[in-house]
Amino acid sequence: MSADTLLERITDYANRADPYPLYAELREAGPVVRQADGSYLVGSYHEITALLHNPQISADPRNLPGPAQKARKPPFLRLDDPEHHRLRTLAMRPFGPPHSPGRIDTMRGQITELTEELLDELRDRPQIDIVDDFAYPLPVTVICRLLGVPREDEPLFREWSNAVVASADVRPDLDTTEQDGAGDQARIDMGMYLLNLAEQRRGHPTDDMLSAFINEPDPALRLTPEELAETGVLLLIAGHETTVNLITNGVLTLLRHPDQLDRLRGEPDLLPRAVEELLRYEPPVHMRQRTPLVDMDIAGTTIAKGTSVVLALASGNRDPKRFHDPDRFDPTRQDNEHLGFGSGIHLCYGAPLARIEAHAALGALIPRLSTARLVQDPPPYRQNAMLRGPRHLPIEMRQSA
Amino acid sequence: MTGDLRDGRIVIVGASLAGLRAAETLREEGFTGSLTVVGDEPYPPYDRPPLSKQVLLGQVAADTTGLPMRRNPDAEWRLGVRASGLDGIGKRVMLADGESLPFDRLLIATGTRARPWPNPDEAALDGVFTLRTRDDAAGLAERLAAGPQRVLVIGGGFTGSEIASACRERGIEVTLAERGPAPLVGALGGTLSKLAAAMHRNHGVDLRCGVTVTALRGDSGGRFTGAELSDGSRVEADVCVVALGAVRNVEWLAEAGLAAGPRGVTCDAGCRAFDMYGIVTDDVFVAGDVSRFPHPLFDYQLLSLEHWGNAVAQAEVAAHNMVNRGPLRRPHLALPTFWSTQFGLNIKSVGVPTFSDHVAIAQGSLEERRLAMVYGYRGRVTAAVTVDMAKSLEYYRHLIETAAPFPPAPGAADRPMAAEIPVPSDVPDPKGLSHGPTVALTGHLPDRRLTVIQPSG
Numbered sequence: 001m002s003a004d005t006l007l008e009r010i011t012d013y014a015n016r017a018d019p020y021p022l023y024a025e026l027r028e029a030g031p032v033v034r035q036a037d038g039s040y041l042v043g044s045y046h047e048i049t050a051l052l053h054n055p056q057i058s059a060d061p062r063n064l065p066g067p068a069q070k071a072r073k074p075p076f077l078r079l080d081d082p083e084h085h086r087l088r089t090l091a092m093r094p095f096g097p098p099h100s101p102g103r104i105d106t107m108r109g110q111i112t113e114l115t116e117e118l119l120d121e122l123r124d125r126p127q128i129d130i131v132d133d134f135a136y137p138l139p140v141t142v143i144c145r146l147l148g149v150p151r152e153d154e155p156l157f158r159e160w161s162n163a164v165v166a167s168a169d170v171r172p173d174l175d176t177t178e179q180d181g182a183g184d185q186a187r188i189d190m191g192m193y194l195l196n197l198a199e200q201r202r203g204h205p206t207d208d209m210l211s212a213f214i215n216e217p218d219p220a221l222r223l224t225p226e227e228l229a230e231t232g233v234l235l236l237i238a239g240h241e242t243t244v245n246l247i248t249n250g251v252l253t254l255l256r257h258p259d260q261l262d263r264l265r266g267e268p269d270l271l272p273r274a275v276e277e278l279l280r281y282e283p284p285v286h287m288r289q290r291t292p293l294v295d296m297d298i299a300g301t302t303i304a305k306g307t308s309v310v311l312a313l314a315s316g317n318r319d320p321k322r323f324h325d326p327d328r329f330d331p332t333r334q335d336n337e338h339l340g341f342g343s344g345i346h347l348c349y350g351a352p353l354a355r356i357e358a359h360a361a362l363g364a365l366i367p368r369l370s371t372a373r374l375v376q377d378p379p380p381y382r383q384n385a386m387l388r389g390p391r392h393l394p395i396e397m398r399q400s401a
Numbered sequence: 402m403t404g405d406l407r408d409g410r411i412v413i414v415g416a417s418l419a420g421l422r423a424a425e426t427l428r429e430e431g432f433t434g435s436l437t438v439v440g441d442e443p444y445p446p447y448d449r450p451p452l453s454k455q456v457l458l459g460q461v462a463a464d465t466t467g468l469p470m471r472r473n474p475d476a477e478w479r480l481g482v483r484a485s486g487l488d489g490i491g492k493r494v495m496l497a498d499g500e501s502l503p504f505d506r507l508l509i510a511t512g513t514r515a516r517p518w519p520n521p522d523e524a525a526l527d528g529v530f531t532l533r534t535r536d537d538a539a540g541l542a543e544r545l546a547a548g549p550q551r552v553l554v555i556g557g558g559f560t561g562s563e564i565a566s567a568c569r570e571r572g573i574e575v576t577l578a579e580r581g582p583a584p585l586v587g588a589l590g591g592t593l594s595k596l597a598a599a600m601h602r603n604h605g606v607d608l609r610c611g612v613t614v615t616a617l618r619g620d621s622g623g624r625f626t627g628a629e630l631s632d633g634s635r636v637e638a639d640v641c642v643v644a645l646g647a648v649r650n651v652e653w654l655a656e657a658g659l660a661a662g663p664r665g666v667t668c669d670a671g672c673r674a675f676d677m678y679g680i681v682t683d684d685v686f687v688a689g690d691v692s693r694f695p696h697p698l699f700d701y702q703l704l705s706l707e708h709w710g711n712a713v714a715q716a717e718v719a720a721h722n723m724v725n726r727g728p729l730r731r732p733h734l735a736l737p738t739f740w741s742t743q744f745g746l747n748i749k750s751v752g753v754p755t756f757s758d759h760v761a762i763a764q765g766s767l768e769e770r771r772l773a774m775v776y777g778y779r780g781r782v783t784a785a786v787t788v789d790m791a792k793s794l795e796y797y798r799h800l801i802e803t804a805a806p807f808p809p810a811p812g813a814a815d816r817p818m819a820a821e822i823p824v825p826s827d828v829p830d831p832k833g834l835s836h837g838p839t840v841a842l843t844g845h846l847p848d849r850r851l852t853v854i855q856p857s858g
Binding site: 049050053054055056058060080081082085293294296343344345347 | 763764765769771773792793795796799810811812813814815816
């Protein structure tokens, strides 16, 4: 098949369970591959990192053509510096160093406790769904506590979150006008909801990020209501839509590699490196979209300003020019500078939290997986190609004799 | 050479960052022979960057910066004893305690020491410090904690500037005297040195540029009381830190027949030392601050660097080459990088900023105190310095490694106007500065970079 249909084929739901042969085809076709619709697809590690670091590349969808993209100012995930830097720095104040260096670390105990609670409830079940019973509830509960969102509102924001995430997907096969409209509306509704929660904490701070945002005494460091709403939506969605994939992909990968599962059971100290390898081998985020701010030469191809360029991070993670034996899952891998959290100025804001969650979740699960078996392989996947992961992961917990 | 390179006797002289990383790498590469590490300080390897930062701020004690070990290097540690000589023919390292250590292969990683105040009597005054070792830092931190009236810092390089910054952060009055026109001018050139000067003054440093300190004064009890400056003024202070750069520890090699001098021990790209005739040795290797090595990106000039990252990278290459032959050996091509934190700013550099004729601000601005400054030499990018913009550095590293044209193309999101018109980089001759250069370039052989390294695992 022709290389100019690669993005269409990668995003085709039929290929969701295993897009990796398509990524190999993409890297084979060249570092920069033009698609039939005039957009470009990049799948090689060195070109992707170069583009992620390039200050002439924009993450702002308003720099792409098309009326739907122009609608609203996006959150900092899709803004460029200096505005991105300003908002990300403000959002970081109650979350990480230098102002809150201990915040995430002190949640370690809570996260471990929560993990044990969830697993205790599943103890006697012969079959569980890793996604619905474990990998989804864990990060949702954590991000709710961190932000200050009532856990019982989950059905409410789950719907908004689904709409926002669907509208952010790459769908070359669809007219996405309707989806984009629904996504924008969900962002507005979810933002109002979070702003409301923050307002309730004005003057009565509880120990969470919404309280910190709304009660910031220095006007120069305060988010405007719109910024608070957008940032809250971003953090709430990013805080759970990605970690669920990391944990689920972890279980799936380990059950597919029983030798490595055995090894990790015997050597729990390997777990942090195994999580890094998972972020390379089965990353939660497969693609990001960018556009050049000026006409630009990329690896010998001139790409016009405003052209959509999709960076296939998951393909870069399997690039043999960067990783030795890239299709092998090797929890002891050295020199593993993967693109699982992206790279450059947009390097995942929540990475430290995601790592702690994955360590806690997989660390607690691994001893219990010795008799587990995948019920369905491959499992059913979610529609989303950008945030790729199983929708369900049923596993049978056979009782050991 | 005969025998198995993974066996035999290896001696490493220098028990700091480069020595430790080399020892670890030797074992990682499968070296099973005997390994001896000699260090003149009595302490196991420790990290120096915090000594001028967190230690002076009182955040951590000077004896807590020990370097973590990636693995047990299974070495015999000869600490607290100085190497006094090298017999290249008999293949022995002589120690100051009279003993000597036979070796099959040797790694020289003796680094540098602080350049002392030239007048020994004045240098001996109570309250006069240099800052290089853990003991130096402990002594100085104790004085700063006692709340001195004023600290005089001599030399406006990175160390001097960081000391001044730490003092101000602790609320201590500081005078900084620099012979050049501004702090950091020797390392970063004219434009950023003006920003540095503004940062000093905004933070309340009494900055005196274009002056030299002509004499240190003490009272009858031998305590430092102040200094005379070349402009006729006098600074009253009770603590003085001499930050005049570093001296390479090569004296012990005076009779060794190696190409060792004030700028270090010259070696090839594979870290093998040259002898005094310019012939490369097979069994003597060099790494870290004491080395002087050719770099293809900087016209094959010999670089002498005092950079943490270089010590690590070069030690790893040296160790690899000590246990591998011929075509399996690797070149040390790492781009120089360093960082500094001072006055609340994070300054990072990649490439060699002094190897430049022009600079341009590619991102951010001086007014925001957040920027990326790109350095060019004859139309190509040779270095970049970021201020509070560390994540952007990787991009410029790529430009340097690919010899990208200078000035860089305009169009960065955070530099909406065309990139600023390049201005002269204005790097002065280091002879005119108080402190020695942390990067020195010597020699010339124009060519271009031809080697690409692929990962192996």
